[in-house]
Structure formats: C-alpha cells, structure tokens
Amino acid sequence: xxxxxxxxxxxxxDMPMAVTVIELVLDDAGQPIDWxxxxxxxxxxxxxxxxxxxxxxxxxxxxxxxxxxxxxWLDYYYRASYQGEELQLHEYSPEISKYLEMKCFPxxxxxxxxxxxxxxxxxRQLQYRLDHxxxxxxxxxxxxxxNRNSYESFCAHFAECHGAEVYLxxxxxxxxxxxxxxxxxxxxxxxxxxxxxxxxxxxxxxxPSANQSAGQDAAQGATVRGSTxxxxxxxxxxxxxxxDTFGHDxxxxxxxxxxxxxxxxxxxxxxxxxxxxxxxxxxIMLGIAQEQLSALEQRLKAAMVNDTxxxxxxxLAAVGSAWHTCVQSLEGLVAAAxxxxxxxxxxxxxxxxxxxx
Numbered sequence: 001x002x003x004x005x006x007x008x009x010x011x012x013x014d015m016p017m018a019v020t021v022i023e024l025v026l027d028d029a030g031q032p033i034d035w036x037x038x039x040x041x042x043x044x045x046x047x048x049x050x051x052x053x054x055x056x057x058x059x060x061x062x063x064x065x066x067x068x069x070x071x072x073w074l075d076y077y078y079r080a081s082y083q084g085e086e087l088q089l090h091e092y093s094p095e096i097s098k099y100l101e102m103k104c105f106p107x108x109x110x111x112x113x114x115x116x117x118x119x120x121x122x123x124r125q126l127q128y129r130l131d132h133x134x135x136x137x138x139x140x141x142x143x144x145x146x147n148r149n150s151y152e153s154f155c156a157h158f159a160e161c162h163g164a165e166v167y168l169x170x171x172x173x174x175x176x177x178x179x180x181x182x183x184x185x186x187x188x189x190x191x192x193x194x195x196x197x198x199x200x201x202x203x204x205x206x207x208p209s210a211n212q213s214a215g216q217d218a219a220q221g222a223t224v225r226g227s228t229x230x231x232x233x234x235x236x237x238x239x240x241x242x243x244d245t246f247g248h249d250x251x252x253x254x255x256x257x258x259x260x261x262x263x264x265x266x267x268x269x270x271x272x273x274x275x276x277x278x279x280x281x282x283x284i285m286l287g288i289a290q291e292q293l294s295a296l297e298q299r300l301k302a303a304m305v306n307d308t309x310x311x312x313x314x315x316l317a318a319v320g321s322a323w324h325t326c327v328q329s330l331e332g333l334v335a336a337a338x339x340x341x342x343x344x345x346x347x348x349x350x351x352x353x354x355x356x357x
Contacts, residue, residue, distance in 0.1 A: 008039050018044035018117040021107055024074075024081045025059060032074040034059045038112070047119060048096050065095045080104040080113035090120070099124045140275040142252055143259040151274035151282060155330045229286055229327045230293035232300065233320045233337035234262060235345065236279035237313040246311055255279070258317045261303045266296065281317075282334055290323045297321045301344070314352055318345035 003021060012019045021039040024032050037055045045052050050064065058064050061071065072091070079085040089102040103116040140147040146154075236258050243251035255275075262273060262281060269292075272284045285293065297319060304316040320341030322333045 003038055005039060009041075012039075012041045015041060016043060018047040020044050020115050020117075021112060022060075022077065022081075022115065023112050024077055032078040033071075034061045035074075035077055036060070037064075044117065047098075047117060068095050070094055076102075076104055077113055077115075080106050081111050142255055143275055145259055145263075145281075146272065146274045148274065148276045151276050154272060154274070154284065159329050227287050227327075228289065228323065228325045229284065229330070229333060230288040230290075230323045231285070231321060231330070231333045231337040232262075232281075232283035232297065233322075233334060233341040234258065234281040234283070234300070234317050235341050236317045237315055237345070237348070239279040242312060250311065254312055254316065257309075257312070258304070261316070262300065265299045265303050269296070282337075284330065288323075293321055293323050310355065314355060315348050318342070318348060320344055 008021070019039075019041045020037055022035040023038050025034040025036060027033050036057060036059055038057070040052050040055050042052075045055065048055075055064060061068060076087055076089060080087055084106045085104075086106070087102075087104040089104070090099070091102060092099050098119050099121045101118045101120050105114050106112075107114050138146060138150045138153075236254060239251055239254060242254055259273070259275070259281065262283065266273075266283065266285075269285060270287070274282045274284075276282050300319045304319065306312055306314055306316050318341050320337045320339065320343065322336035322340065324333055327333055
C-alpha cells in the first residue's frame with residue numbers, strides 16, 4: 001500500500017495528539033507478531049521519545065523496543081486492521097512508562113490501522129490521589145474500617161430510605177408504623193405498595209467511590225420498610241491506661257486487636273463496621289433475626305476475653321446490643337446498644353479479679 005505521506009504530514013503534523021499509521025506483520029499461520037510504523041507525526045515522536053528516523057519503516061518489537069517482551073497491543077491492532085473494529089483503550093504502556101488513551105481504527109486497506117494516542121498519566125495520578133483522599137475521609141487509618149464520617153452518612157441515608165414515621169417503644173415487643181405516603185396513595189388513585197415487611201435488605205457497599213461514601217452505598221441498599229436491624233456497640237476497655245502506661249504503640253495494638261476480633265466473629269454475615277471514636281465501634285446488621293444477634297453477642301463477648309497479652313485488659317472491650325423491626329432512624333437503636341454496653345462494662349468491673357502476677 002502506498003500512503004500519501006505528503007497529505008498526511010500536511011494534515012497531521014500540527015496536531016497536538018500523537019498519530020501513527022501502522023502495518024501489521026503476520027506469521028505463516030496468519031497470526032500477528034509485530035507491526036511496522038508507516039507514518040508518525042511529531043507529537044508521537046515526542047510522546048515516546050524516539051526520533052522519526054528510528055521509527056519509520058521499522059518493526060516495533062524487533063527494531064525499536066527490542067527489550068519489551070509483552071505483546072499486549074497485537075490483539076487490539078489485529079482487530080482494527082483485519083476485523084474492522086474501532087477500539088478505544090485506556091492502557092499502561094510498559095515501553096514508555098506512561099498511561100495512554102488509544103483510539104484504533106481500520107485504515108484504508110486491510111492490514112493497516114490508524115492510532116491516535118493521548119497521554120493520561122497525569123490524570124491517572126490525580127485520580128489515584130483523589131481516591132486516596134476519599135478513602136482517608138471515610139476510613140479509619142488505624143483499623144482500615146469505616147470511620148465516623150461513613151457512620152453519619154450511613155445513618156442519614158438509612159433515614160432517607162425508610163420514609164415512614166416510626167415510633168419505637170423502649171420496652172415494647174414491636175413498634176407502631178405509620179406510613180403517611182402509603183396511606184395517601186389510594187386517595188390519589190395510586191395503588192398502595194405491596195406488603196414488604198417480610199423482605200430483608202442485605203445489600204452492602206464494598207467501599208466509597210470518588211463521589212459516594214461506603215455508608216451511602218450500603219444505606220441506599222436498605223430500602224425495605226419493616227426490615228429488622230441489629231446493632232452492636234463495642235467500647236475498648238482501659239485504652240487510656242494502656243496508652244499512658246505502655247505507650248501509643250500498645251494502644252494501637254489494642255485497637256486493632258478489637259477490630260480484628262469483631263471482623264473474625266462476624267465473618268460470613270452482612271454487617272457494617274464503623275470506628276466512631278477513639279475507643280468505640282458500632283456494628284450495624286440489616287435483616288438479622290433477634291436470635292442470631294443474641295448468639296453473635298455471646299460470641300463477641302467471649303472473643304474479647306484476653307488471657308494471652310498480659311499488659312492488655314483481661315477483657316479487651318465491653319459489648320452491648322439492640323434489635324428492632326420497623327426502624328426509621330438508627331440513632332435510637334445505637335443509643336440502646338450503647339446503654340447495654342455500659343451495663344456490661346459495669347458488670348466486668350464488679351466481677352473481674354486482678355491478674356495474678
């Protein structure tokens with residue numbers, strides 16, 4: 001194929017993005033093994049830092065980048081050159097250590113393709129930094145669990161998703177649910193929603209994106225009114241004493257130990273774990289049965305017994321729980337779990353005997 005190089009240079013030499021036309025090289029079996037640069041513009045030579053005379057009419061792997069073993073580009077270029085596909089790629093180029101946006105398209109004759117390349121290394125670096133900042137904003141650096149920001153976001157979105165007016169009676173076995181929206185819908189000629197009290201929401205987010213926290217992701221999955229909610233409140237024992245007596249490294253070890261034990265005991269269940277203060281953790285479990293929550297509470301309390309690390313508390317943390325159905329706002333349920341945690345803490349102080357040294 002004879003390219004009109006003069007016309008290409010006239011049109012493309014002043015373009016700010018890198019442009020090349022390549023011819024694919026096939027083996028005897030018709031499989032791509034290399035390619036040859038047939039046209040390059042100045043922007044491409046600057047992008048890959050190789051002069052045009054070392055590129056034109058030379059094979060990429062055999063003559064230009066001989067030290068590169070990866071042949072990651074061949075499949076893309078074959079699809080464009082021989083199968084007529086147009087591809088847009090965002091890939092890392094090990095040849096030049098840069099991230100690239102690449103647009104590949106078939107040229108005028110089979111076996112050739114045009115490629116437009118734009119560097120996006122800087123954009124990738126900025127995105128990584130943004131993702132890191134988002135992670136720091138929503139995750140606790142010591143334990144890598146969700147922090148108070150995520151907790152407050154979770155609670156706010158939980159309240160938004162549960163749009164009924166709910167009244168919790170502290171000593172009652174059930175709550176009264178008044179859904180004004182559902183009551184008014186028949187008046188407007190709209191069918192009332194189906195009863196979803198038996199449904200359970202177990203959708204949980206894996207982590208925050210650049211625009212949304214993990215708490216928002218998880219709470220927006222909890223849209224079923226009447227779903228059961230269980231809460232654990234976990235408070236580390238004697239953290240200040242450990243910090244003051246043995247140093248902050250020991251305090252950090254204690255915090256991580258408690259966090260790890262919570263995750264170990266709840267593994268296999270859908271739960272959200274938040275570190276909401278220096279020594280406080282909150283666990284929220286949607287769609288859990290009351291019997292399951294009670295059993296897990298006993299497991300958590302047993303896991304907090306420490307008979308191995310002598311300078312840490314005999315019981316690493318106090319645990320309290322609360323459970324209810326028809327919950328619109330989580331704050332009251334968390335407060336109830338907090339109160340029961342303090343009951344456990346008072347019990348521990350009254351019953352624990354000093355260690356024998």
